[in-house]
Every structure is written in C-alpha cells, then in structure tokens.
Amino acid sequence: MKCDLCGNNEAKYKYYEVDSEGVREMNICSECAHRKGIDFSPRTQELKVDNIVCKKCNLSFKEYKKKNRLGCTECYTNFRSKIDSILLQTHNGLIHKGKKPVKNAKLLSMKKEIRELQKTLEDFVKKEKYEEAVHIRDKIEKYQEELKSIRRNK
Amino acid sequence: MIESLNSKFPSWISNTGPYSDIVFLSKVSLYRNIEGYNFTIRAKDEEKSEIYDSLTEGIKTIKNFNNIYPIFELLDYEREFLFERHFIPYSLIQDGKHSAVVLNNEQNNILLINADEHLQISSISSGFEIEEPYNQCDQIDDNLNTEFVFSFDKKLGFLTSSPMRVGTGLKISVFIYIPAIVITGGVSDLIGDLDNNNFSMDGKYIDSGGVMGSLFKIKNEFTLGLSEDNIIEKTKKQIHDIIQKEIDAREYLIKNARYETEDKIWRSYGIITNARFLSLGDFLNLASAVRLGVSLGLIKNISILDLNKWTIQSQSGHLNLENGGNLDIREENILRAKLIRENTGR
Numbered sequence: 001m002k003c004d005l006c007g008n009n010e011a012k013y014k015y016y017e018v019d020s021e022g023v024r025e026m027n028i029c030s031e032c033a034h035r036k037g038i039d040f041s042p043r044t045q046e047l048k049v050d051n052i053v054c055k056k057c058n059l060s061f062k063e064y065k066k067k068n069r070l071g072c073t074e075c076y077t078n079f080r081s082k083i084d085s086i087l088l089q090t091h092n093g094l095i096h097k098g099k100k101p102v103k104n105a106k107l108l109s110m111k112k113e114i115r116e117l118q119k120t121l122e123d124f125v126k127k128e129k130y131e132e133a134v135h136i137r138d139k140i141e142k143y144q145e146e147l148k149s150i151r152r153n154k
Numbered sequence: 155m156i157e158s159l160n161s162k163f164p165s166w167i168s169n170t171g172p173y174s175d176i177v178f179l180s181k182v183s184l185y186r187n188i189e190g191y192n193f194t195i196r197a198k199d200e201e202k203s204e205i206y207d208s209l210t211e212g213i214k215t216i217k218n219f220n221n222i223y224p225i226f227e228l229l230d231y232e233r234e235f236l237f238e239r240h241f242i243p244y245s246l247i248q249d250g251k252h253s254a255v256v257l258n259n260e261q262n263n264i265l266l267i268n269a270d271e272h273l274q275i276s277s278i279s280s281g282f283e284i285e286e287p288y289n290q291c292d293q294i295d296d297n298l299n300t301e302f303v304f305s306f307d308k309k310l311g312f313l314t315s316s317p318m319r320v321g322t323g324l325k326i327s328v329f330i331y332i333p334a335i336v337i338t339g340g341v342s343d344l345i346g347d348l349d350n351n352n353f354s355m356d357g358k359y360i361d362s363g364g365v366m367g368s369l370f371k372i373k374n375e376f377t378l379g380l381s382e383d384n385i386i387e388k389t390k391k392q393i394h395d396i397i398q399k400e401i402d403a404r405e406y407l408i409k410n411a412r413y414e415t416e417d418k419i420w421r422s423y424g425i426i427t428n429a430r431f432l433s434l435g436d437f438l439n440l441a442s443a444v445r446l447g448v449s450l451g452l453i454k455n456i457s458i459l460d461l462n463k464w465t466i467q468s469q470s471g472h473l474n475l476e477n478g479g480n481l482d483i484r485e486e487n488i489l490r491a492k493l494i495r496e497n498t499g500r
Contacts, residue, residue: 095309
C-alpha cells in the first residue's frame with residue numbers, strides 16, 4: 001500500500017487525523033511520519049506485539065485480540081508480557097491460590113484396582129462364596145479410605 | 155431421543171430454593187482442558203474428535219452421567235431446547251460439531267464437551283444456592299481428574315483459552331429478577347457498582363427494546379488469585395447486597411406508589427391469564443410483574459414454581475419439541491398463551 005500523503009513510498013503506519021468533520025484514517029510512510037513530527041513509538045510497539053506468533057499453535061496476538069481466546073497452553077508463555085497486564089485488570093494478582101489437580105498416577109492405578117476388585121466381589125457373590133466376598137469387600141473399603149485420604153491431602 | 159428430557163423437569167425447575175421469588179437459579183461451572191491438545195478454538199478436527207472420544211469414554215466411569223446428547227445429531231429446535239435449559243451455550247446452536255452434553259438423571263449436573271473449553275463441569279440449583287452446586291462440581295472434577303490430566307500451571311493454575319477463566323476456572327452465574335430496581339431507575343448504578351468489583355451483569359432475555367422481564371445474569375469475572383472459597387464468599391456477598399437492594403426498592407414502591415404498583419401487577423395478571431396471543435417478550439414482562447405480585451403476597455393462585463416452569467416451557471425450543479416442531483412465530487404465540495390459560499384454569 002502506498003503512502004496517502006506522498007504517494008511514493010510504502011505506507012508503514014496507520015495515522016488518524018481528527019478535525020471538525022470527524023476522524024480520517026490514513027496510511028503513511030516513515031518519511032512523511034517523520035516530517036509531520038509524529039511519535040509512533042507506542043503504536044509501533046503495539047504493531048510489533050500484534051505480530052508475535054505462538055511457536056506452538058501459530059496464533060498471532062492480533063488473532064487473539066479478535067476473539068479474546070488463546071490457542072494453546074504455550075500462548076500463556078509466548079504472550080507473557082501482554083497476558084500479564086490483561087490478567088491484572090480482572091483478577092486478584094497473578095498467582096493461583098485455588099485447588100490443585102489430584103496426584104494423578106497413583107489415584108489412577110488405585111481406582112482401576114478398586115474397579116477390578118468390585119468385579120471379583122460380584123463374582124464371589126454370584127457364586128455364593130460369601131467368606132471370600134467379605135474379604136474382598138474389606139479390601140475395597142481399605143482402598144477407598146486410602147483414596148479419600150489422598151484426595152484430602154491434595 | 156431428546157423427548158425424554160421434555161417429559162421430565164430438571165430438579166432445579168421442579169423445586170424452589172432460597173430467595174426463589176427474587177433469584178431464579180444459580181449455576182456453578184468449572185472449566186478444564188485436557189493436557190497435550192490445543193484449545194478448542196485452535197484444535198484441528200482430528201484433535202477435537204480425539205478429545206470427544208476420550209472424554210465420552212472417561213465419563214462413563216463416573217456415576218450417574220447416563221444421558222449423552224451429541225449436539226451434531228440434533229435438530230435446530232432441539233439445540234434451542236438445550237440452550238433454554240441452560241445446558242449448552244448459544245454458540246453450540248450454530249456449530250455443534252464434535253460437541254456433546256452429558257446429563258445426570260436429575261438434569262442438575264452437566265458436562266459439556268468441546269464447547270468454550272474442552273470440558274465444562276456445571277451444576278445448577280434452584281434459587282440462590284452456591285455451595286451445593288460448587289460441591290457437586292468439585293466432586294465431579296476430582297473424579298474426572300483421576301481419568302484425565304488437565305492443563306495446569308503451578309503459577310497460573312488451570313489453563314483456559316480465555317484468560318478470564320484461568321486459575322480456578324470457576325464461574326458462578328446467578329439469574330436474578332430485579333423489577334423494583336428497574337422501575338426505580340437503579341440499574342445503571344448497579345452495573346457500575348458490579349463492574350468496579352469485577353462482576354458482569356447482562357440481561358438474560360434481550361430484544362431491541364432492552365432487557366425483557368427484568369431478569370439479569372450476574373457473573374464473577376475474576377477467577378485467579380483467590381481460592382474457590384474466597385470467590386464463593388465474595389460472590390455470595392455481592393448477590394446478597396443486590397437482593398437487599400431489590401427488597402428495599404420494593405418497600406419504597408409500596409410506600410410511595412402503592413396503587414400504581416398494584417395496578418401494574420393486577421393488569422399483568424389479567425392479561426397473562428386471558429390473552430390469546432403472547433409473544434415471548436410480552437410473556438416475560440407480564441410474568442415478571444406477576445412474580446412481584448406473588449412475592450408481595452397479592453397473587454395467591456399462582457406460585458413461583460409455576461412461573462419458573464412457564465418461563466422455561468414458553469420458549470421456542472420447548473414449544474417446538476412439545477408440538478412436533480416447525481412452528482412459526484404466530485403459532486408459538488398462540489401456544490404460549492394457551493399454556494398459561496390451561497395452567498390457570500381459564
């Protein structure tokens with residue numbers, strides 16, 4: 001796009017002129033910008049930030065601004081400088097103070113074990129092997145207690 | 155398959171809760187994403203379908219979630235029906251590819267797959283009640299967390315596509331009727347006050363003329379930097395303040411404009427129980443005035459429970475599902491009026 005003022009150079013900046021008739025939008029080159037003595041630095045920075053692209057999901061910050069939605073967890077790292085100020089506007093600081101995920105691996109295996117034991121228990125009951133069933137039931141209860149205590153200490 | 159939902163009301167419609175004359179319902183949600191995938195907005199179709207498969211499979215291990223509704227298999231008015239019951243966001247009416255909603259039998263606990271985030275765990279209570287639905291969500295979250303690894307950062311907490319949900323991922327929405335605040339002109343002050351405290355306030359039903367039925371949704375914007383308990387406490391305090399403001403405004407009306415207020419209530423009662431045509435807007439505005447009448451003890455043969463039921467039943471998706479679909483606006487207006495007349499013995 002050519003500069004709206006000199007018509008020669010490539011336009012580099014968006015420039016808004018305000019007068020009694022309202023706002024006029026122009027695209028101008030760096031030379032004309034310099035001649036008009038306009039300080040483009042914050043805007044330039046803004047443009048630079050807009051062009052940052054998340055290395056993982058390729059979302060640009062400009063695209064983020066359209067829908068206020070990030071593309072992946074890495075966006076939080078890649079747009080850090082901008083995201084922090086966005087978060088501070090709404091939230092109570094930048095540090096999570098809530099619930100943490102349960103320790104996964106151990107719980108997963110325990111739950112699986114309980115499920116298998118429950119199947120065994122049903123089998124024993126069906127076959128009327130009550131003594132064995134009671135034994136399994138106690139085991140399940142013990143596991144469930146342990147599961148609860150892990151969850152409580154999460 | 156969705157017809158079975160129509161024949162049975164969710165527990166939060168067939169019961170009333172605390173402050174039911176002012177608060178319609180409270181909804182608590184926890185937003186989670188599955189580690190290793192892009193967020194829904196950026197996920198490819200294969201990713202979404204993998205998330206869909208693993209979540210629907212994993213949910214089977216959780217008790218009580220027996221009813222799964224793949225959104226992409228549903229007709230438009232069936233999707234509207236789900237939206238009207240607060241089960242899915244409006245965006246899923248337009249695009250439900252790879253999305254599903256899973257409900258328990260009481261229809262108060264809801265799991266949403268591939269909507270705004272990979273997973274939304276929600277629970278709804280009638281009236282103003284936050285702890286109970288939060289506890290439901292918390293427990294479901296724990297159970298699902300033993301099947302899935304959720305995206306989590308030590309500093310920022312649970313990671314979400316919207317920075318407005320990051321941290322706890324906890325959103326509390328309270329739907330509140332404030333006709334007296336509306337009449338006494340207190341809405342803009344209230345919005346300003348809520349905004350200062352990082353709560354949002356939006357009309358639940360809006361048309362070109364503004365908010366219909368004086369029903370508003372209040373929601374916490376902040377999710378990071380406070381514990382879940384603190385967020386619940388702050389929200390409860392805020393809602394209690396609004397309830398008190400509404401009660402004060404009602405007292406003011408009765409003291410200073412008693413006949414005008416009673417006239418508005420009884421006229422509304424007369425129209426809603428006799429009309430042959432009712433647009434949704436008409437219904438909502440009249441029902442809101444009748445609700446005020448019930449709350450003030452003037453109207454005795456209609457209950458808050460009736461009004462809650464009609465508010466849900468008289469919406470387009472519900473009318474269509476009840477009557478076989480393809481209704482035009484005129485037919486909807488006739489059926490809506492008939493619904494109220496039949497329920498009030500006219």
